[in-house]
Amino acid sequence: KAGVTQTPRYLIKTRGQQVTLSCSPISGHRSVSWYQQTPGQGLQFLFEYFSETQRNKGNFPGRFSGRQFSNSRSEMNVSTLELGDSALYLCASRPTGPNTEAFFGQGTRLTVV
Amino acid sequence: GENVEQHPSTLSVQEGDSAVIKCTYSDSASNYFPWYKQELGKRPQLIIDIRSNVGEKKDQRIAVTLNKTAKHFSLHITETQPEDSAVYFCAATAFGNEKLTFGTGTRLTIIP
Numbered sequence: 001k002a003g004v005t006q007t008p009r010y011l012i013k014t015r016g017q018q019v020t021l022s023c024s025p026i027s028g029h030r031s032v033s034w035y036q037q038t039p040g041q042g043l044q045f046l047f048e049y050f051s052e053t054q055r056n057k058g059n060f061p062g063r064f065s066g067r068q069f070s071n072s073r074s075e076m077n078v079s080t081l082e083l084g085d086s087a088l089y090l091c092a093s094r095p096t097g098p099n100t101e102a103f104f105g106q107g108t109r110l111t112v113v
Numbered sequence: 114g115e116n117v118e119q120h121p122s123t124l125s126v127q128e129g130d131s132a133v134i135k136c137t138y139s140d141s142a143s144n145y146f147p148w149y150k151q152e153l154g155k156r157p158q159l160i161i162d163i164r165s166n167v168g169e170k171k172d173q174r175i176a177v178t179l180n181k182t183a184k185h186f187s188l189h190i191t192e193t194q195p196e197d198s199a200v201y202f203c204a205a206t207a208f209g210n211e212k213l214t215f216g217t218g219t220r221l222t223i224i225p
Contacts, residue, residue, distance in 0.1 A: 004156075031211050042119075042217035043157070043202060056212040090156070098208050099145035099164060104156040 001026060004093050004105035012111045018079040021108045025072050025093030031055075032074040033102065034066060037088040046089075049074055081112045115140040117205050119216025127224050132193055134219045136203035137185040143205040146179060146186045147213070152199045160201075161188070190221075198223045 005024040013019050025032050033056075034046040045058040049068035068074045072093075078085055088109050092102040116139040126132045138146075147162035163170045163177045163186065170177050174193075179186040186205075190197055203216040 033211065033213070035215075040122075040217065043204075043215040045212055045214065048211050050211065056210070058212075092213075094211065099162075099206070101147070101159045101162070102213060104149075104158070106156050 004091060004103050006089075006091055006105035006108050008108060009106065010109045010111075012113060013081050014113055015081055015083060017081050018077065019081060019110060021076045021078075021089055021091075021110075023074045023076070023091035023093075023105055025074070025091075026103055029093035029095055029103070030072050031094040031096070032068060032072065033092045033094070034074070034076050035090045035092065036060075037090055037107070038086075043090065046076065078110075083112050086110060086112045115143060115205055115207070115212075115214040117203060117214050117216045119203050119219060121219060122217065123220045123222070125222045125224055126193055128193055128195060130193055132188075132190045132197070132221055134188045134201055134203070134221070135185060136187070136205075136216050137183075138205040138214075139184065140205070140207060141184065142207040143184075144208050145206050146177070147204050148177060148188050149202045149204065149215075150199045151202065151218075157202060193223045195223050195225060197221060 031050045033048040035043040048056040066076045088107045090107045092104045094100045119136045144165035149157040150160045151157040176189040200218045204213045
């Protein structure tokens with residue numbers, strides 16, 4: 001079974017631009033969550049989607065948005081990029097049901113210059 | 114919302130010794146506590162988890178303990194080996210809530 005796939009693996013963008021990251025979950029997983037990882041801050045929750053609906057949202061500004069498609073693939077968009085948005089963005093998929101394991105992708109390393 | 118604190122942020126132990134990482138959580142409704150290991154340049158992977166209906170769980174050299182009254186849980190690694198060197202994250206979530214709140218991580222270094 002294929003794991004969680006994130007594309008692209010690396011991105012370099014300029015301040016003010018926007019970016020879209022993609023996440024393909026494990027087949028059959030309908031829950032997809034996004035996290036921002038920065039040194040010293042750990043994994044900060046951005047949002048979670050289930051069956052195309054956002055179920056949870058973290059404390060990030062409105063510049064961060066996401067969506068999920070009918071095949072459970074998810075995209076995350078960041079508009080008006082700031083230098084502080086430079087981070088590793090990880091997505092994780094989970095099987096349906098309470099307290100299930102989250103399977104992470106390799107992440108997208110975003111650098112804003 | 115949930116807040117998870119993790120200590121220490123860095124930990125160095127001699128190979129063969131034990132390592133303990135501690136986390137506290139704030140939401141008394143939290144009932145699922147996974148631990149993830151992230152090796153350098155790799156994705157986080159689940160190594161062990163515990164649910165609030167048990168106080169301790171073991172898997173070979175790894176164990177997790179949970180104290181619901183004090184709202185803290187700990188990861189114990191015995192007979193540490195060089196391959197245990199990694200960043201470890203604790204997390205907490207409440208039943209039915211798919212939002213995992215992570216601690217800030219512990220960088221564990223095993224000294225040969």
